Amino acid sequence: MIRFDNVTKIYKGETRAVNGVTLNIEKGEFVFLVGPSGSGKSTMLRLMTCEEKVTAGDIHVAGKDLSKLNSWRVPYLRRNIGSVFQDFKLLPNKTVYQNVAFALEVIGRPENVIRTQVPAILELVGLEDKHRRFPDELSGGEQQRVSIARAFVNRPLILLADEPTGNLDPDTSEELTSLLDRINRTGTTVVMATHDRTIVDRMRRRVIALRQGELVRDEQRGAYGSETDSPEAPGVHPVDGASP
Amino acid sequence: MSRIRYFARETWTNIRRNLTLTFAAILTVAVGVMLVGMGLMAGYASGNALDRWEGGVQFEVFLNPQIDPSQLDALGIELQTHPEIDRIEFFSSEEAYGLVSQQMADQPELLAQVSPEALPASYRVVPRSVEAELIESLAAQFRQRPGVMSVQTGREEVDAIRTWFTSFQGIVLLLSIVLSGASVMLIFNSIRVAMFARRREIEVMKLVGATNSFIRFPFMLEGMLHGLIGGIIGAIAAGALRGHVEGLFSRSDILAFFRSFVVTSDQFTTVVIVTVIAGVLVGMIGSAFAASRFLDV
Numbered sequence: 204m205i206r207f208d209n210v211t212k213i214y215k216g217e218t219r220a221v222n223g224v225t226l227n228i229e230k231g232e233f234v235f236l237v238g239p240s241g242s243g244k245s246t247m248l249r250l251m252t253c254e255e256k257v258t259a260g261d262i263h264v265a266g267k268d269l270s271k272l273n274s275w276r277v278p279y280l281r282r283n284i285g286s287v288f289q290d291f292k293l294l295p296n297k298t299v300y301q302n303v304a305f306a307l308e309v310i311g312r313p314e315n316v317i318r319t320q321v322p323a324i325l326e327l328v329g330l331e332d333k334h335r336r337f338p339d340e341l342s343g344g345e346q347q348r349v350s351i352a353r354a355f356v357n358r359p360l361i362l363l364a365d366e367p368t369g370n371l372d373p374d375t376s377e378e379l380t381s382l383l384d385r386i387n388r389t390g391t392t393v394v395m396a397t398h399d400r401t402i403v404d405r406m407r408r409r410v411i412a413l414r415q416g417e418l419v420r421d422e423q424r425g426a427y428g429s430e431t432d433s434p435e436a437p438g439v440h441p442v443d444g445a446s447p
Numbered sequence: 448m449s450r451i452r453y454f455a456r457e458t459w460t461n462i463r464r465n466l467t468l469t470f471a472a473i474l475t476v477a478v479g480v481m482l483v484g485m486g487l488m489a490g491y492a493s494g495n496a497l498d499r500w501e502g503g504v505q506f507e508v509f510l511n512p513q514i515d516p517s518q519l520d521a522l523g524i525e526l527q528t529h530p531e532i533d534r535i536e537f538f539s540s541e542e543a544y545g546l547v548s549q550q551m552a553d554q555p556e557l558l559a560q561v562s563p564e565a566l567p568a569s570y571r572v573v574p575r576s577v578e579a580e581l582i583e584s585l586a587a588q589f590r591q592r593p594g595v596m597s598v599q600t601g602r603e604e605v606d607a608i609r610t611w612f613t614s615f616q617g618i619v620l621l622l623s624i625v626l627s628g629a630s631v632m633l634i635f636n637s638i639r640v641a642m643f644a645r646r647r648e649i650e651v652m653k654l655v656g657a658t659n660s661f662i663r664f665p666f667m668l669e670g671m672l673h674g675l676i677g678g679i680i681g682a683i684a685a686g687a688l689r690g691h692v693e694g695l696f697s698r699s700d701i702l703a704f705f706r707s708f709v710v711t712s713d714q715f716t717t718v719v720i721v722t723v724i725a726g727v728l729v730g731m732i733g734s735a736f737a738a739s740r741f742l743d744v
Contacts, residue, residue: 283656309651309657310657354655
């Protein structure tokens, strides 16, 4: 479903955000992308959605070679990828329902499809009672569920989540992860970039660890930090003041 | 159907959010295209008037006041029997004075300076053909005859009027180009502001895979709508101007000369179409420019 072949991304000729990463994610997998801030997690996600172009190497997503993808085809690729962000990116002047419906509207889905899909997805994320609320009337966890609903309403093959629990308390984070887990069980490939040690350790899913743009660990049923890159190692812990 | 509703809703929201800039853009378009219409109408009106004069043109042979009666008769016979001449009409000094006093009826102090003897008698000559060259050659021929003071054709006047209208049209065209440029820039800016106001929506649209053309469309539509409304207002203004000017010409005796400067209704239809299309074009250019510059994130 997602394949990186020796992928390197250099921003403005300076920093190597991603350096020689090779990996393969199969259909239906649930993958945690872990590593400290600036380790290249977000860049990897942005490369998958063509928001950034690789400097070297090849990426295949949903059967498409991204380096050979015409720019006018990018939107069609993105229809197969749902994206969830730390800051939700909801539209404040639209209700919950309208926010989710918007995602279908702007890719030209007919109205009858919108009228059946949106309530179904709101039920899946547990917000069917709040569909008339505006984002600022919801808690952080609820807002993030709206953004997951929006990302998943078109039933994409892949769901990318960039630190989706970054702004949420531990209990809410857990609820959200189990929602992503349920989505994963429908066959959707989920890639979640996170700092959240508790969740990663509890879920016991595949863990891909990055450090300074390099892939340092790829484990099936892994944990946030293992013996190879313990939290004490320089540059791994997010708040490690001793890192060089 | 959902698309049409989507586009209608988005475009309307944009226009409402951005009312002052929208107004400025629409009014500039209106004035700009009104000038386009004005230039076009001036062209049509002068063309129509000049056609008429050139078609039914006559020339006038002014006679020396001291002309012999025999010379007068000989000249009259020559004019009457000339193969190129259709008919002639004689105006004596008194008749000329009568005409002048009619024209100067409201300026008696000016009229007092004119005496019938000071006005030359004349033959008005209507040639068979309306070709300007022929009229010129006839005029030249009769200028040589004894007792003839001068021969006046409409040529000089026609040329002067044509020159005047051409330069008038040039100025109007220049102004309309300047204003159209300003309109393009105003629409460009108003679309840019609209896009900035909607940057979150645009970000989400890109995220969920809306095509660029889909994202651009409401903005292009908005720009075109500005242009269309401006074009329609401009066309209405041009129509009002036409009515006002033609009314002015027909009511005023001083401007009676301009009465033949009219625009036919067919020509006015063309003016309206050109005006509205010019508006839409200006809107399209401005918004396409903005959409292509500010969308490639």
